[in-house]
Amino acid sequence: MPxxxxxxxxxxxxPYAMRARLALHTSGVPVEPREILLKDKPAALLQASPKGTVPVLVLADGLVLEQSVDIMLWALQQSDPLHWLPADHAALQDTLACIATNDGPFKQALDRYKYPARFGLDSVTTAREAATDLLMAWEQRLQKQPFLNGAHWGMLDAATAPFVRQFAHTDATWFAQQAWPRLAQWLTAFEDSAAFAAVMQKQPLWQAPAQ
Ligand SMILES: N[C@@H](CCC(=O)N[C@@H](CS)C(=O)NCC(=O)O)C(=O)O
Known part of the structure; x- marks a missing residue:
């Protein structure tokens, strides 16, 4: 049986789904992608993962992975031809800590920067400054090594770049004026990559088969 x-x-x-798709793409593990609308989540998704966020990966044996980082790790553990996985335990701990900073304080500042009114803010300045402090740490890291991961693009780069991209696109003129040349180059390389183009291809919305 297949x-x-x-x-x-x-x-x-x-951006969480993008990082999962990037890892799945690099792993080469075939998946059945089901593009959904967040405002109209299919029952099958909520049945598999009642918390109702994407990405969610449902494995053939029924195991459900409902955190983007778990999906990345799973995909790369199946196959990691470009060596995206951190090389050792210490590097993995560092990667996970950096992703936690991205998903925690950086995402919080990003949301406030993008949607100040939703948070009752009159100005984006405080949120932008908070995000900028974190991005400056990435800039410093990128001045010492070509990628956040080290000598080559890896899991940490793929996990963070979709979020940095959202930040950059919120006010592209302002972003271009900041003193983060390496970060800007890193982001451009990501946006120009074949992997990014592949995972951003438009897919038709998934329709549940009629009962
Ligand atoms: N911690 C989750 C976060 C995923 C997440 O928050 N995804 C957003 C979309 S970017 C979502 O599904 N939100 C639910 C909604 O908007 O209803 C992960 O890493 O997968």
């Missing part, structure tokens, strides 16, 4: 491909519930513009 093995069923894992099912990936995804939303094209979600």
């Amino acid at each position: 093995m069923l491909a894992p099912v990936l519930y995804t939303f094209r513009r979600c």
Whole structure:
């Protein structure tokens, strides 16, 4: 009997889903992508993962991975031809700590910067400054090594670049004026990459088969 491909519930513009798609793409593990709308989540997604966020990966044996970082790790543990996984335990701990900073304080500042009114803010300045402090740490890291991961692009780069991209696009003129030349180059390289183009291809919305 043919093995069923894992099912990936995804939303094209979600940065968490992008990082999962990037890792799955580099791993070469085939999945069945199911593009959904966040405002109209299919019952099958909520049944697999009642918390209702994407990405969600449902494996052939029924195991459900409902955190983007777990999906990245799973994909890269199946196959990691470009050596995206951190090289040792210490590097993995560093990667996970950096991703936690991205998903915690940076994402919090990013949301306030993008949608100040939602947070009752009159100005984006404080949020932008908070995000900038964190991005300056990336700039310093990128001045010492070509990628956040080290000598080559890796899991940490793929996990953070979609979020930095959202920040950059919120006010592209302002972003271009800041003193982060390496960060800007790193982001441009990401946006110009074949991997990014591949995972951003438009997919039709998934429709549940009629009962
Ligand atoms: N911690 C989760 C966060 C995923 C997440 O928050 N995704 C957003 C979309 S970018 C979502 O699904 N939000 C639910 C909604 O908007 O209803 C992960 O890493 O996968």
